[in-house]
Every structure is written in structure tokens, then in C-alpha cells.
Amino acid sequence: MDPENQGLIKRIVEEQGAEGIVVLLGAADEDAVEVAAETVREGDPAYVGPLAGVQLGLPVWHIFEDEVKAQADPTVYEEQVGFFALSFDTEAINAAMRRVRGDG
């Protein structure tokens, strides 16, 4: 995750607290997804950005995951995400998310 977005998330949590915040990701690269999810939970694994050593513990999900899709308006989901879900390896991405959260 780029340092600018790390700084943004850090600032939001400092100003509003972590309560009620959920991070939703849209990246399609399995490794990028894993790093981004780890960054908002445990801190920047590369130890270079503003979240280096900062454990925010934020809940993080990917837009491709069934838990997200099931709560969305089906028409909106299809319009906004349907094409992308067909274009990428969603199972590998979702497996990466489960690994980071420790639920798979």
C-alpha cells in the first residue's frame, strides 16, 4: 500500500477512532491484496510507510468476497464489479484475504 494511503488511514483512525471503520479493497493482485490487508491490521510489513509498526487492527475485506457481495444491491454489484469479478482470479484473492484474517 502506498505511503499516501497509509497516512490517510492513520489520520482517519487518529481523528475518528477505529470503531465502526471497515476497509474494502479492490486490487486484483494477490500479493498486493495480502500486503494491503496486513498493513491495515498489523502495520506496514515493509516498514517504510506511516503505518510501520502501527497495529490498527481494522476489519478488512475484498470487494470480491461473498460476505460483501451478499450485502450489496445485486444490480449495483453487477454494474460496478461484475465485469472485474469475471476478469480476475477471485478465488485466489479471497483465499489471500482469509489467510491474512486468519480465517482460512
Added chain:
Amino acid sequence: MELRGKKVIALGERDSVPGEAIAEVARSAGADVIEVRTECFV
């Protein structure tokens, strides 16, 4: 995980699902989208 009433940070990617698409989905689930970003990996 319940999205309704939550404060969502939408982090999309230029070569995949953009932030605004994530935000639209989150709003349709009843979430309050507080930040939308689209990263560009090079």
C-alpha cells in the same frame, strides 16, 4: 461482518476495481463511505 452503518474506506486500484465502484457497492449495502481512493501500481 456487517456493512450497514459502518464507515467504509474504499481502496481501489486503477488496473482492477476502482475506488468509486467499491464505494457504490458499499453505499448500496447501507454503509457510510468516508474515503475513496484508487491506487496506481507501476
